[in-house]
Amino acid sequence: MKGTVLIVEDQPNFREGLKFFISQSMANWTVIGEAETGEEGWNKAVELKPDLILMDIHMPVMNGIELAERIHRHNLDILFIIITGFQDFQYAQSAIRYGAMDFLLKPCSDEDISGILDSAFKRLRVKRKEQQATxxxxxxxxxxKYQRNQELASHFIQLFQSSQLWLITITDYFPAAKNYRADDLYVLQYGIYNIILELALSEDADAKLLILKEDQFILSLSSSEHTTESWRENAAIAVREYLGIEIDSILLGTSSNIPQLMSVYTDYCEHLTLPTGIPQPEGKSNKHQAVEAVKNEVMSLIISGDHLALQDYFEKVGQQVGILHLTEGKLNVINHTLALDQISEVLGLFSHQSKPVEVLLQMIDQLHNNGELRNWFKDTCRDFTARLERWKQQANPYVNSIQQAIDYIEEHYLDNDLSIKQVAECIHLNPSYLSTLFKKETGETFTGYVTRLKLQKAQVLLRNTDMKISEICQTVGFDDSTYFSSVFKKHFQVSPSEFRQHH
Structure with missing residues (x-):
């Protein structure tokens, strides 16, 4: 994975120096364009869609602050770093409100450039992972068909931006000619994933491969007249040659036509006659059937949207576990836990990496009576239900209201009169309701969130400037430097001056 950089700098020597340093020393970044003015930089940003822009603050036609403001106003999903001299820093820091992630101060050393680009790459890697999951x-x-509404459909169309979507199906993960085991699934999936993506990228630089199910991928290709379909045949040949596995692929359609995508996908799956899915090793068929039965039961309750019925189901199973023979109860809990893990994987519910089966068996083996087993299962179901609710809320239109509130706060956090009432009026919600919803969705109160945001901005200034702490206090919206230092230390366990010394 590499990130792409656009350099917007009117000084040719400095621009060329940056370009040379990145090409020679930064393996994670590739310079894809350069511009001498802010206006040219804007046009290149729209055309090239870089991951990161390095922009000077002083440029003809349009300066760096104006360019940053335009990027922010048009919601371009681009990281950017402001290049500035110390004498202009107080002016440059106004770009924080437009989303500047950091500042590169002239004159700068190779270590300065390397450090700031390493930080940007870490930010980019997290962002790409989040986008993939979304x-x-x-x-x-x-x-x-787990969930569907207009808000979800609009988000889908916006995120995929009229891409061509191809369905790739693995017709048999475990062919007779290979000694693969069920435990090899993720290795095989990784191999197939990389083969297909590498060949698709040779056709289209904007190719993305996404996991739909354990035996199906979706390849997203930017709609381009120059895109060919040779990757299909080449991918099928390569997967067959290297892994001995057969794959099938069809064009579902363009991401902007959701009804067509759903119709083609449904028709394909209904008429698919080749063996699909993942066979279980010999001797595990009964366990597999039990897990599948639980998975189907729970998924039907999730799809129906009957939250109370799902809770009743878990409660009923918990009661059974409490009266069964301990060994039988443990088998029941194991089957349910494996089923919930599989559902979590399909829906993308995991907030952390799932435990291997061996670890699960060890944990349950250490439970010595039905009471401990029932309580353990109850905690497992409670955790699953909480993650399921968070998943459902991603499609809730009110979640977008919280994002609107956060965006408004980002723009107006320096306003002295910023309040929950002001934000609520902007996004057309009742202030009391917004306050409750904000705490529920973010885990923070409105005041706590604003305070933390100001402190994060202060960290940037402490790390990159020689401004006095009293000046930074005023810059990020605190009136009293003593109070600022106290709040900063409470949040980060170090004082502002100690933070500066270590960064």
């Missing part, structure tokens, strides 16, 4: 969630919600 896209997979949307695909599963729509194509597998």
């Amino acid at each position: 896209k997979e969630h949307l695909l599963r919600s729509i194509l597998l």
